[in-house]
Amino acid sequence: xxxxxxxxxxxxxxxxxxxxxxxxxxxxxxxxxxxxxxxxxxxxxxxxxxxxxxxxxxxxxxxxxxxxxxxxxxxxxxxxxxxxxxxxxxxxxxxxxxxxxxxxxxxxxxxxxxxxxxxxxxxxxxxxxxxxxxxxxxxxxxxxxxxxx
Numbered sequence: 001x002x003x004x005x006x007x008x009x010x011x012x013x014x015x016x017x018x019x020x021x022x023x024x025x026x027x028x029x030x031x032x033x034x035x036x037x038x039x040x041x042x043x044x045x046x047x048x049x050x051x052x053x054x055x056x057x058x059x060x061x062x063x064x065x066x067x068x069x070x071x072x073x074x075x076x077x078x079x080x081x082x083x084x085x086x087x088x089x090x091x092x093x094x095x096x097x098x099x100x101x102x103x104x105x106x107x108x109x110x111x112x113x114x115x116x117x118x119x120x121x122x123x124x125x126x127x128x129x130x131x132x133x134x135x136x137x138x139x140x141x142x143x144x145x146x147x148x149x
Contacts (some may be wrong), residue, residue: 011108024077
């Protein structure tokens with residue numbers, strides 16, 4: 001459950017989808033022109049390029065698994081867990097924490113867009129680009145959150 005929590009929190013800080021998270025490799029890490037760590041990858045679903053600056057919490061999660069044997073064997077940046085198991089454990093975590101909302105891994109992308117990005121003044125076009133959307137329009141649920149902020 002700790003690994004599932006870490007993957008979910010990582011996605012909350014980066015907006016990276018479950019499928020794309022499982023494909024991340026150490027070579028997806030790069031130092032940006034700002035001197036900070038970034039993830040540079042392509043969305044599995046549409047091939048769009050994604051460049052995500054990493055906040056301190058996301059970097060600490062990467063550091064936590066740097067020497068993890070399963071990550072080394074799989075040449076993955078983070079532990080690889082099936083989508084079914086991740087969502088099953090997220091449901092158990094939500095129950096244990098008395099969260100009434102239906103929690104799935106996809107909720108992490110919404111959390112990133114609403115809490116990390118839009119509420120901190122990031123332009124909607126930038127959020128859309130980080131999320132890997134083909135055009136700058138966010139899904140209707142994200143557009144509503146953007147208007148509310």
